Amino acid sequence: MPDAPDQAGLDRDEAWRRDLGEAALARVLRFIATLDEQAICGAIDDLDRFRALHEPPPEEARPVEALLDRVFTEVVPPSFHTAHPGYMAYVPGGGLYPAAIGAFVAAATNRFSGVWQAAPGLAEVEACVLGWFRDWMGFPAGTRGLLTPGGSMSTLAALVTARERHLGRDLREGVLYASVEVHHCVTKAARLAGIFDDRVRLLPVDGGHRLDLDRLAAAVAADRRAGLRPFLVVSSAGTVHTGVVDDIAAVGTFCREQELWHHVDGAYGGFFHVVPELAPLLAGLPDADSLALDPHKGLFQPYGSGALLVRDGEALRAAHEAHAGYLPDAAAEGFYDPSQYGPELSRPWRGLPIWLSVQSLGMAALRRTIAERRELALAAAARLAEDPRLEVLAPPTLSLFAFRLRAGTPEVRDARTRELLLRLRARGRVMLSGCRLDGAEVGRVCVLSFRTRPRDVDALAEDLAAVLDELVGPR
Numbered sequence: 435m436p437d438a439p440d441q442a443g444l445d446r447d448e449a450w451r452r453d454l455g456e457a458a459l460a461r462v463l464r465f466i467a468t469l470d471e472q473a474i475c476g477a478i479d480d481l482d483r484f485r486a487l488h489e490p491p492p493e494e495a496r497p498v499e500a501l502l503d504r505v506f507t508e509v510v511p512p513s514f515h516t517a518h519p520g521y522m523a524y525v526p527g528g529g530l531y532p533a534a535i536g537a538f539v540a541a542a543t544n545r546f547s548g549v550w551q552a553a554p555g556l557a558e559v560e561a562c563v564l565g566w567f568r569d570w571m572g573f574p575a576g577t578r579g580l581l582t583p584g585g586s587m588s589t590l591a592a593l594v595t596a597r598e599r600h601l602g603r604d605l606r607e608g609v610l611y612a613s614v615e616v617h618h619c620v621t622k623a624a625r626l627a628g629i630f631d632d633r634v635r636l637l638p639v640d641g642g643h644r645l646d647l648d649r650l651a652a653a654v655a656a657d658r659r660a661g662l663r664p665f666l667v668v669s670s671a672g673t674v675h676t677g678v679v680d681d682i683a684a685v686g687t688f689c690r691e692q693e694l695w696h697h698v699d700g701a702y703g704g705f706f707h708v709v710p711e712l713a714p715l716l717a718g719l720p721d722a723d724s725l726a727l728d729p730h731k732g733l734f735q736p737y738g739s740g741a742l743l744v745r746d747g748e749a750l751r752a753a754h755e756a757h758a759g760y761l762p763d764a765a766a767e768g769f770y771d772p773s774q775y776g777p778e779l780s781r782p783w784r785g786l787p788i789w790l791s792v793q794s795l796g797m798a799a800l801r802r803t804i805a806e807r808r809e810l811a812l813a814a815a816a817r818l819a820e821d822p823r824l825e826v827l828a829p830p831t832l833s834l835f836a837f838r839l840r841a842g843t844p845e846v847r848d849a850r851t852r853e854l855l856l857r858l859r860a861r862g863r864v865m866l867s868g869c870r871l872d873g874a875e876v877g878r879v880c881v882l883s884f885r886t887r888p889r890d891v892d893a894l895a896e897d898l899a900a901v902l903d904e905l906v907g908p909r
């Protein structure tokens with residue numbers, strides 16, 4: 435075994451490390467500089483090509499340049515281009531560059547961020563980030579939070595916390611409520627938390643696709659009469675289908691009267707609360723018992739960045755704390771110990787990408803960018819509404835709206851809507867996704883990538899008109 439510092443086995447030497455870094459950096463820089471020339475969606479149907487990626491590991495080292503070239507030419511392009519300015523499908527995010535650098539630095543320094551004493555600075559950077567989130571969302575001082583891999587995991591931690599607080603060991607009687615428009619991660623989290631589907635009430639929505647309070651009250655009363663224990667209501671700060679914001683304030687009032695836990699799913703819309711002028715669109719959000727956020731959406735972080743805030747921080751801790759004789763207990767001294775507030779022990783340093791993004795870009799720019807996502811969506815909705823072949827179902831509350839075709843039977847409209855989304859994507863500049871709404875296919879536009887510009891809204895309107903010319907005929 436070599437023991438000179440410049441030939442220490444797997445660390446190789448500094449020249450090799452620099453070459454690796456520079457090779458990756460050069461490709462990343464070119465990737466970002468040429469985004470507009472890249473297709474919005476690569477060849478995702480070429481299954482043989484993906485199967486060919488299964489190969490045995492090599493015995494001997496291979497040159498990294500060639501490996502990175504494969505990643506950048508064969509592996510990454512054939513996919514939905516979620517980093518592209520024209521990506522308006524599902525719920526975009528983008529992936530800020532300082533966050534990518536933060537992830538690299540976190541991995542390279544590889545400190546242990548699960549336990550406070552192992553890396554107090556890392557834990558405090560995360561506590562600082564969670565403090566920002568708490569303040570932006572208007573949560574009170576006793577709030578504790580957690581940085582998670584995403585909204586689904588935040589929802590799971592919230593449901594477990596509510597379950598522990600309200601049901602203790604008697605899980606089977608516990609019932610939770612949401613609208614049919616709620617994200618499917620809620621039913622998934624319920625099952626994982628031991629709340630089976632016969633105790634999950636997905637209630638029909640009102641005419642505006644919002645959680646219907648009368649139906650909620652009736653369902654809670656009926657379950658109480660049946661001897662069950664209602665414990666949790668989930669409302670949406672922006673649904674994924676149409677971007678509708680539930681009446682969070684009214685749901686909150688109902689939950690307080692009924693002594694139910696109120697969880698708000700802010701995975702799509704929560705970060706609009708950072709902009710003071712837009713916060714009223716999410717009225718009632720600061721009073722929630724728990725709030726799921728997705729920095730990898732509304733704060734433009736790379737995937738793998740979720741967060742949870744819990745108003746009663748002690749409830750979050752009670753649901754997750756665990757002690758081992760060989761680990762020190764920092765929470766006893768009031769410090770933030772991530773592993774005592776969430777399911778993980780060893781975990782990546784999730785706070786650094788967010789911290790580095792916010793610090794290096796500044797809040798003024800981030801707030802402006804968030805606000806502009808809404809303006810762009812409003813502009814897109816206005817452009818689409820000008821086309822007589824389309825009907826915009828409702829203008830965006832935040833930055834998401836749905837539209838449908840006017841002409842044709844329901845079957846024809848469904849088929850044309852699906853075809854329209856495919857042809858739009860094939861044009862390479864803009865990608866939308868659809869969903870089923872009230873039994874019919876609709877298209878939806880979600881502007882949330884920090885890269886989306888007015889010219890991408892122009893591209894959307896132009897390409898959509900061209901595809902409609904083909905499918906429906908000239909306007």
Ligand SMILES: *Cc1c(COP(=O)(O)O)cnc(C)c1O
Nearest residue numbers: 525584585586617619674701702
């Ligand atoms: C994305 C999303 C989720 C799920 O979050 P992940 O980060 O994908 O796990 C939940 N709810 C809403 C409204 C979302 O947009």
